[in-house]
Amino acid sequence: MPDAGFLTAAEAVLRTNDLGDCTRPSPRLYPHQWNWDSAFAAIGWAYLDWPRAVREVDALLAGQWVTGMLPQIRYRPGVEGYSPGPEWWPHPRVRHPGERTSGMSQPPVLPSAVYTVGLLQPDESVRRAWWARVYEPVRDALLYFSRHRTAGGSPLVAVIHPWESGLDNSPRWDFAVRKGFRPERSYTRADTAVVDAAGRPRRADYDLYFYLVERIAAFPVEGADAVAAAPFAVYDALFNAIWYRAAVDLNRIARLIGREPAVADAELRTFRDAYHATLWNEAAGLFRDYDLSGGAQIPADTCAGLGAIWGGLVDARRADAMLDRYEKRCAGCRMLPSALPDEPGFDPARYWRGPAWVNINWMVARGLEALGLRERATVLAAETLALVRAGGFFEFFHAQTGAPLGGPDFTWSAALAIDLVRRPVSFIGRDTPA
Ligand code: 9WN
Numbered sequence: 001m002p003d004a005g006f007l008t009a010a011e012a013v014l015r016t017n018d019l020g021d022c023t024r025p026s027p028r029l030y031p032h033q034w035n036w037d038s039a040f041a042a043i044g045w046a047y048l049d050w051p052r053a054v055r056e057v058d059a060l061l062a063g064q065w066v067t068g069m070l071p072q073i074r075y076r077p078g079v080e081g082y083s084p085g086p087e088w089w090p091h092p093r094v095r096h097p098g099e100r101t102s103g104m105s106q107p108p109v110l111p112s113a114v115y116t117v118g119l120l121q122p123d124e125s126v127r128r129a130w131w132a133r134v135y136e137p138v139r140d141a142l143l144y145f146s147r148h149r150t151a152g153g154s155p156l157v158a159v160i161h162p163w164e165s166g167l168d169n170s171p172r173w174d175f176a177v178r179k180g181f182r183p184e185r186s187y188t189r190a191d192t193a194v195v196d197a198a199g200r201p202r203r204a205d206y207d208l209y210f211y212l213v214e215r216i217a218a219f220p221v222e223g224a225d226a227v228a229a230a231p232f233a234v235y236d237a238l239f240n241a242i243w244y245r246a247a248v249d250l251n252r253i254a255r256l257i258g259r260e261p262a263v264a265d266a267e268l269r270t271f272r273d274a275y276h277a278t279l280w281n282e283a284a285g286l287f288r289d290y291d292l293s294g295g296a297q298i299p300a301d302t303c304a305g306l307g308a309i310w311g312g313l314v315d316a317r318r319a320d321a322m323l324d325r326y327e328k329r330c331a332g333c334r335m336l337p338s339a340l341p342d343e344p345g346f347d348p349a350r351y352w353r354g355p356a357w358v359n360i361n362w363m364v365a366r367g368l369e370a371l372g373l374r375e376r377a378t379v380l381a382a383e384t385l386a387l388v389r390a391g392g393f394f395e396f397f398h399a400q401t402g403a404p405l406g407g408p409d410f411t412w413s414a415a416l417a418i419d420l421v422r423r424p425v426s427f428i429g430r431d432t433p434a
């Protein structure tokens with residue numbers, strides 16, 4: 001498909017999912033507003049209709065909690081067909097009464113998205129005024145994690161539900177599924193009525209998900225003691241890399257609008273050191289995740305281990321070596337499989353256990369670009385666009401055949417494809433405003 005037709009098709013996906021102020025991830029599968037989906041959507045909207053990108057961010061912030069937490073889901077009133085619905089979260093501690101949300105968060109992509117969306121506004125005064133308006137709530141959302149989700153003196157942030165990681169059924173979380181937790185109440189799944197169950201998490205995964213929902217809804221996991229004692233608490237390598245990149249991007253915004261840095265340089269250095277000391281695995285040549293209850297790294301290699309490339313937590317040499325190793329281990333796969341085929345638990349068609357995802361590819365490609373690894377970045381961006389051009393704007397793609405899978409008309413697949421076409425990775429320098 002030539003670029004014009006491709007961009008028109010991508011725009012049509014965003015418009016199909018446009019609910020006025022927010023963009024649902026996919027028509028029937030995900031009918032509410034999701035956190036990191038909306039951050040990616042805002043980047044796509046910024047090319048099509050900049051004020052609409054601003055509305056996307058405002059809508060997401062409308063669900064913010066008094067603690068600063070930005071929820072994983074902001075429920076749309078009266079909309080059914082997704083489970084768990086708002087009835088599983090009876091006491092959302094929202095800033096704006098009447099908002100219904102879930103009680104956990106998702107990877108903090110928003111600050112980086114706000115930075116990018118701002119740069120795509122050509123009028124400097126409009127850009128700066130918008131950044132100044134959203135700066136504080138966006139900063140609160142990021143700092144929520146440092147204030148409420150750390151333990152044991154480490155600055156790393158703990159994720160307390162697989163859904164918070166955004167990579168729900170990643171083989172990294174199998175150790176927790178194996179513990180056999182089950183919720184007290186029975187639950188009904190809505191997802192398998194909409195898409196093929198073979199591409200979705202299994203029943204045992206959902207038992208864990210609903211068990212944790214019940215626990216978190218009853219006792220919020222906040223503060224060092226609660227985090228340390230939580231049934232599921234992990235330092236996710238991708239989540240923490242996203243947090244670090246968000247802090248760096250927020251500091252860039254702060255500098256441009258004349259505010260103090262959101263996170264001081266010394267804190268960033270401490271965070272970076274802890275990230276390397278806790279999560280680097282020399283034998284794998286990749287970062288791994290860390291289980292707080294077991295007090296050890298989780299022995300599973302997945303795309304999350306490449307998150308440091310997006311985060312800017314590694315230099316170009318290390319990034320090059322990490323990716324080299326990753327690619328060698330996935331011969332015969334379309335890039336980037338979300339889990340490695342030589343690992344137990346790999347499934348080329350099941351969600352986060354193997355398939356390639358546009359958002360992961362996009363983050364790694366943009367990270368490579370920022371490190372000056374243009375050739376690698378260009379190859380990965382081209383592979384990503386090839387998957388979408390051939391299969392359509394689906395949720396994910398079979399790790400070996402590239403066949404489109406999961407929900408159709410998937411928002412971030414379209415939004416990030418727009419970004420890759422409109423701002424090709426080889427064109428470095430555009431993100432530095434005059
Ligand atoms: C639970 C919306 C979300 C994404 C996640 C993805 C999937 C939800 C689900 O869909 O998770 O949050 O019901 O499976 O794993 O990354 O944000 O697209």
